[in-house]
Amino acid sequence: MGPSRHDLLTVGQLAARSGLAASALRYYESLGLIRAERTAGNQRRYPRATLRRIAFVRAAQRVGLSLEEAGAALGRLPEDRAPSTAEWGAVAATWQQRIDRRIAELELLKRKLTGCIGCGCLSLTRCALYNAGDAAAADGPGARFLVAGGPAVEQRGGDGGE
Ligand code: FES
Incomplete structure (x- = not known):
């Protein structure tokens, strides 16, 4: 019914x-x-x-x-x-892994940011925040956010020596 x-x-x-x-x-x-x-x-x-x-x-x-x-x-x-508890538990377990990954990504980002403090170049080639070989940066929401904002920052003269 x-x-x-x-x-x-x-x-x-x-x-x-x-x-x-x-x-x-x-x-x-x-x-x-x-x-x-x-x-x-x-x-x-x-x-x-x-x-x-x-x-x-x-x-x-x-x-x-x-x-x-x-x-x-x-x-x-x-x-x-x-x-049910079991059904929810199965989903929650994958979410916990996801949260753990995000925490690791954000901790990595925080460490990189420490090196950038006082620099401010946001260079696509030099800045650790854009490290293309970094799997976490490629996958992480925080890192993705910064990368997404990168080119616009770059165009404002970050790498052009203006
Ligand atoms: S701002 Fe990251 S190395 Fe310059």
């Missing part, structure tokens, strides 16, 4: 309870993270359990997972009930 109309939330109710904008909810839906039913008038209605799915996705993002990865993790959990 499916949920009664009483158990279904409008997009406005879901937005209010989840703290996400309606546009974000539609985006989550387009990625398959949540699913809506349609009323006869073609309006979205979400099962109440959608709130738990959203909470899971947001927790996954805090751990550093992309939305795609969060969706894959969600796919390993039951859709129609709360996960």
Whole structure:
């Protein structure tokens, strides 16, 4: 038996309870993270359990997972009930590894940053923060963030001796 109309939330109710904008909810839906039913008038209605799915996705993002990865993790959990301890434990174990990796990456970044303090060149060729051979830097959110901001900084004259 499916949920009664009483158990279904409008997009406005879901937005209010989840703290996400309606546009974000539609985006989550387009990625398959949540699913809506349609009323006869073609309006979205979400099962109440959608709130738990959203909470899971947001927790996954805090751990550093992309939305795609969060969706894959969600796919390993039951859709129609709360996960069992064993089911949740399996997911949490992979998240702990992820957090450990991020801590290691950030500690490495912190050490490199120490060498950069007082320098400020942000040179793509010389600065340790851009070390291309560094696997952690290639994978780490913190390092990725700095690398993503690198070229713009470089163009402002970091390497050009201006
Ligand atoms: S700022 Fe990193 S080596 Fe200059």
